[in-house]
Amino acid sequence: MELFKYMEQDEYEQVVFCQDKDSGLKAIIAIHDTTLGPALGGTRMWTYASEEDAVIDALRLSKGMTYKNAAAGLNLGGGKTVIIGDPKKDKNEAMLRAFGRYIQGLNGRYITAEDVGTTVEDMDTIYQETNYVTGISQAFGSSGNPSPATAYGVYRGMKAAAKEAFGTDNLEGRVVAVQGVGNVAYHLCRHLHEEGAQLVVTDIDQDAVQRAVDDFEAKAVDPNDIYDVDCDIYAPCALGASVNDDTISRLSASVIAGSANNQLAESRHGDILYEKGIVYAPDYVINAGGVINVADELYGYNRERAMKKIETIYDKIAKVFEISKRDDIPTNVAADRMAEERISSIHHARSTFLQNEHHVISRR
Ligand SMILES: NC(=O)C1=CN([C@@H]2O[C@H](COP(=O)(O)OP(=O)(O)OC[C@H]3O[C@@H](n4cnc5c(N)ncnc54)[C@H](O)[C@@H]3O)[C@@H](O)[C@H]2O)C=CC1
Numbered sequence: 001m002e003l004f005k006y007m008e009q010d011e012y013e014q015v016v017f018c019q020d021k022d023s024g025l026k027a028i029i030a031i032h033d034t035t036l037g038p039a040l041g042g043t044r045m046w047t048y049a050s051e052e053d054a055v056i057d058a059l060r061l062s063k064g065m066t067y068k069n070a071a072a073g074l075n076l077g078g079g080k081t082v083i084i085g086d087p088k089k090d091k092n093e094a095m096l097r098a099f100g101r102y103i104q105g106l107n108g109r110y111i112t113a114e115d116v117g118t119t120v121e122d123m124d125t126i127y128q129e130t131n132y133v134t135g136i137s138q139a140f141g142s143s144g145n146p147s148p149a150t151a152y153g154v155y156r157g158m159k160a161a162a163k164e165a166f167g168t169d170n171l172e173g174r175v176v177a178v179q180g181v182g183n184v185a186y187h188l189c190r191h192l193h194e195e196g197a198q199l200v201v202t203d204i205d206q207d208a209v210q211r212a213v214d215d216f217e218a219k220a221v222d223p224n225d226i227y228d229v230d231c232d233i234y235a236p237c238a239l240g241a242s243v244n245d246d247t248i249s250r251l252s253a254s255v256i257a258g259s260a261n262n263q264l265a266e267s268r269h270g271d272i273l274y275e276k277g278i279v280y281a282p283d284y285v286i287n288a289g290g291v292i293n294v295a296d297e298l299y300g301y302n303r304e305r306a307m308k309k310i311e312t313i314y315d316k317i318a319k320v321f322e323i324s325k326r327d328d329i330p331t332n333v334a335a336d337r338m339a340e341e342r343i344s345s346i347h348h349a350r351s352t353f354l355q356n357e358h359h360v361i362s363r364r
């Protein structure tokens with residue numbers, strides 16, 4: 001791939017390749033934009049088909065974080081890491097500590113947290129080498145695992161989307177098809193079950209499926225059949241690009257609302273959803289609960305304050321629908337507009353000169 005061309009196109013600031021042969025570390029830290037503050041975004045560990053796929057994932061995810069953090073009203077830029085490897089087999093202490101030292105070397109330009117394939121315990125290991133890590137154990141005064149917070153935000157956003165589609169945000173009796181019942185979706189299913197929604201779930205991990213069946217009376221289907229389920233709401237909670245040319249025509253849902261990052265394979269799929277009248281809750285707006293939760297650590301973590309902010313994902317999603325209707329644009333474009341307007345207005349507001357220690361003439 002022509003990396004610099006790709007970076008120029010979407011104005012990426014920096015990409016850092018980290019390798020440590022002894023531990024097997026192969027990581028890519030992508031920093032998209034730090035206009036609003038240090039780039040905060042999780043670390044994903046995954047078995048990529050190629051190194052190019054890993055680079056593209058890191059780049060796309062980091063850009064998503066810029067928009068997510070901006071739309072959530074956080075003073076943070078966007079970044080993300082991918083570690084190439086199987087989190088079940090390839091992870092080890094030395095690898096995570098080597099990675100922590102690379103983060104430390106960025107001197108605060110990038111702050112990490114959990115994502116697919118990494119855990120609170122992994123963040124604790126990284127914390128041995130750098131302070132620029134969030135979502136570490138609560139015993140350290142940290143916020144812990146962000147997944148329940150993400151799930152609560154998705155639940156709130158899903159209710160706002162249901163209100164838009166059905167005229168009521170009551171989810172009792174609604175059929176929700178959930179793709180991927182991992183860390184976030186397990187907690188999402190709990191909220192939905194408590195409200196009386198009927199769950200249809202799938203996962204490539206049978207244990208995860210069984211847990212949802214046992215705990216929430218969910219019905220299980222095969223991974224490839226989730227798109228054909230007769231449902232009101234489709235909740236993509238696995239990896240990205242599950243809304244694509246093949247799946248859109250198969251979905252019967254009136255609402256798409258889930259936790260996965262980069263749900264649309266391409267931006268044009270948002271246009272198709274809009275034309276079909278399917279209410280799409282943009283991924284980075286609805287799934288911001290986790291980052292809101294970990295970002296609160298920068299102020300001295302206060303759970304009540306964080307949860308109050310996560311509650312407002314309902315209003316954020318409603319605002320996106322309002323912009324979409326006002327300007328007659330797809331909801332993903334409306335969300336981008338909301339985020340870009342904030343970045344550009346803050347960029348402008350912060351452009352006036354402020355003195356710092358480099359400008360004190362008396363020091364000369
Ligand atoms: N953990 C968090 O707080 C946040 C997570 N997200 C996003 O939400 C999504 C889920 O994250 P987590 O729950 O943390 O990850 P996870 O790894 O715990 O769960 C993902 C689940 O999806 C399953 N899966 C993967 N490919 C699949 C496929 N083709 N069909 C069915 N199931 C499949 C996996 O087996 C796993 O159980 C990811 O896209 C992540 O980036 C976004 C914001 C915050």
Ligand SMILES: CC(C)CC(=O)C(=O)O
Pocket residue numbers: 040041042043068080113114115135146261287288290291294
């Ligand atoms: C897991 C979060 C804490 C941050 C992140 O990477 C995300 O929201 O995707």
